[in-house]
Amino acid sequence: MSILSFHDVSLRYPARQAGSGQPPLVLERINLSVETGEFIVVIGRSGSGKTSLLNLAAGFLTPSNGRIAVDGATIAGPGADRAVVFQDDALYPWLDARDNIAFPLKLRGVREKDRRVRAEELLELVGLADAGRRRISELSGGMRQRVGIARALASDPRFLLLDEPLGALDALTRAKMQGFLLDVWSKSRAGALLITHSIDEALLLASRVIVLSPNPGRLAADIETGFAAELLAGASVNQIKASPLFKRMHDGLTNLIHSISDETEAAA
Ligand SMILES: Nc1ncnc2c1ncn2[C@@H]1O[C@H](COP(=O)(O)OP(=O)(O)O)[C@@H](O)[C@H]1O
Ligand SMILES: [Mg+2]
Structure with missing residues (x-):
């Protein structure tokens, strides 16, 4: 078993111009861990720092504070233990x-x-x-x-880092690819960190859903889910989506993401 962990990680991008003051915090004190065999989905509105979080895990960015480690050893950059998939396949x-x-x-x-x-x-x-x-x-x-x-x-890789990998696909292909991704991941035994905008996708794929609130990005919720395990055990997407628990969790996440956005807008 391996573990990828964020310890009190904060991020500021460097100032664009000298003397223009301290640039804003993009992520603040993130504590998060992904174990091999776990599928973590990060959801949050646009600009909440999801891609930044993934780039930190990949080693493309360095935290301004805190550290990121694999099995306790601080990462120094990209490595073959962490593979990345972006929305544009490149x-x-x-x-x-x-x-x-x-x-x-x-x-x-x-x-x-x-x-x-x-x-x-x-x-x-x-x-x-x-x-x-x-x-x-x-x-x-x-x-x-x-x-x-x-x-x-x-x-x-021990960890698969996926930034909206299905975001550019049409709805039907996307739904198919969700099942495919879950299947491939379960065979790989890697840990997955996937970013999405879709609440459905988060609930269907995740073993844990992480909600990121914006300005600066903070962990607003960390919710365990069991729908992916049901899918892997042979349940159909339609069966799962029709279940009262799925509907309740979907509503709960929708309300949470909206209420966070309203709060930050009111504070702005
Ligand atoms: N290279 C960069 N330089 C400066 N600011 C950036 C850079 N990349 C992203 N940002 C800012 O960081 C914040 C979070 O962006 P991002 O991580 O892309 O969020 P998300 O993926 O959730 O949409 C945004 O305010 C964005 O403008
Ligand atoms: Mg993004």
Whole structure:
């Protein structure tokens, strides 16, 4: 088991101009941990610091205060133990699907034959066994996101960091991809930290939902959920969404996010 942990993490971006005063706090005293086998979903309105939080976990940003650690050791930057998937898949258009997936292995000096075997396994895992030789331009949006997720899994990361990975997909593809993501994640045994705008998505995928309040970003709630476990055990999305508990939690989260936004607007 591994654990990715935030300890009293605060973040300010550097001032744009010298002498323009202290820039605002974007995140304030975040304490949060993600264990392997856990699926944490962070939800909050736009500008609440979700992407900043994920970039900190990835090691692309350094906290202004506090520290971020994997198994107790403070992270010093990006690492193969943490893989990132963004909304825009950022695949290499000049490579086919298989070579995109194998690319991180190439960077790590894995032999060509071993790279190919691993990439084929991952193509199979993400349901693209027949699409490995296709160019990226020949893939649909959903297929591209699967290639992006397979590429993130190529280096067997302990943590998957996903910033609105399904945000650019149409509603039907998105719903399909939610089930797919849950499945792939449960096979990977990684810890997941996923950011979304969608309350449905948060409730369906998470083992814990974290609500971030804006200005500065703070943890406003940390809620355990069991719907993802039900989905993995074979329940249908429709069954789950029709349950009184799902509706209650959906309403509760909606009210919480609205009330937080109203408060910050009133204070502004
Ligand atoms: N590179 C940056 N430099 C300065 N400010 C930034 C930068 N990136 C984000 N911000 C600010 O930090 C706040 C949080 O942004 P972000 O983490 O992108 O939020 P979210 O992902 O929840 O929409 C916003 O006020 C945004 O304007
Ligand atoms: Mg964002």
